[in-house]
Amino acid sequence: MANWPRLDAGDAPTLAILHLASQMLGKMRVAHAPWVNHGWHATLHPVAEGLAIEPIASDAGNFTLTLDLCRHAIVLHVGDGERDLLPLDIGSIAALHRNLVVMLESHGLPSTFHNRPNEIPGAPPFAEDVAPRDYDPDAAERLHAALCRIEPVFERFRAGFLGKCSPVHLFWGSFDLAVTRFSGRLAPEHPGGIPGLPDRITREAYSHEVSSAGFWPGGASAPPGTEPLFYSYAYPEPPGFRDSGNDISGGIFDATLGEYVLSYEHVRRSPDPDRALLMFLQSTYNRAANLAHWDRAALERDPVAP
Structure with a gap:
C-alpha cells in the first residue's frame, strides 16, 4: 500500500x-x-x-x-x-x-x-475560462506516482492478447487511462449522444466489438466528492454481462455508468494492489469475451515476461 x-x-x-x-x-x-x-x-x-x-x-x-x-x-x-x-x-x-x-x-x-x-x-x-484556478503540486505528483504503478499492470494485461488491441493511452476528453481489446467483429452502430463528443467520432471508436478497461482519477467533469476508480465495459454489451456472480474480482456493476467499477482506494489498500487490479481486469474481460463468444483460443496468449 x-x-x-x-x-x-x-x-x-x-x-x-x-x-x-x-x-x-x-x-x-x-x-x-x-x-x-x-x-x-x-x-x-x-x-x-x-x-x-x-x-x-x-x-x-x-x-x-x-x-x-x-x-x-x-x-x-x-x-x-x-x-x-x-x-x-x-x-x-x-x-x-x-x-x-x-x-x-x-x-x-x-x-x-x-x-x-x-x-x-x-x-x-x-x-x-478566466476563473482563478488552484494548482497543488503534491496532488499532481501523487497522480503521477499512481499512473506509474497502474500503467505497468495495464501493459501486462495488454500483453496477454494477440488480437487487435489499443496501446495503453489517455483519452483527454474524459481524462481516463485506457486499454481496449477487440474481438475482430463489426459492432452495431453506436447510438452516440455522448455530451461534447461528435457522434461520428463515437461511432468510429465503437465500430467493432470491444472489451475496454481503464482508470479514471476524476477531472473537470467530475461531480464533487467523486473518488478515483477503475472500470471495465463491453460494447455491445452481451446478455447477462451485468448479472451478479462470483466471477468478478472485487468490482460491482454500476448501472448508471453501464460499467463494472472498482475503487482506486480498494486496490491501494489491498495486500497486493497489482494482483487485485489485474484480477479485476481479467475477470471482467473473461465475462465479456465468454458471453459474447469471442474466439479466445485465437486471440489470447500468456504474457511474455520481460
Missing part, C-alpha cells in the same frame, strides 16, 4: 487543470496530424515524467508536448534540440491557453487548435 499513493476528492482542482491542459495538447494533434482509426493518434501516452502526445510534423521541425507532472509544466521539445516550458500554475485556463499559443509561436510552430473543451458539460472556451 505504501507504494500506491492516496488520491482523494481534495485533488479535484488540480485534476481539473490537468484535464483541461491535456485537452489542449490532444487537440493540437487533432489539428495537425492525420486522423487515425478510433482517434488513437490524438491520445496522450504515459512517459517517465507524465503524459505526452506523439510528435507533430511541421515546417519548423517535429515537436512534441508533455504534461510534465514532475516539473509541473507543459514542456515543449523540438526536433532540433530546443526545449521550452510553460508552468501549469499560471492562474487560469485562459492564461494557460494564451501562453501555450505564445510559446509555440515563439518557436515558429503551429499553434492553432479547437478552442472549446470536449465532454465537459457547460465548459467555456479555453480562452474565456
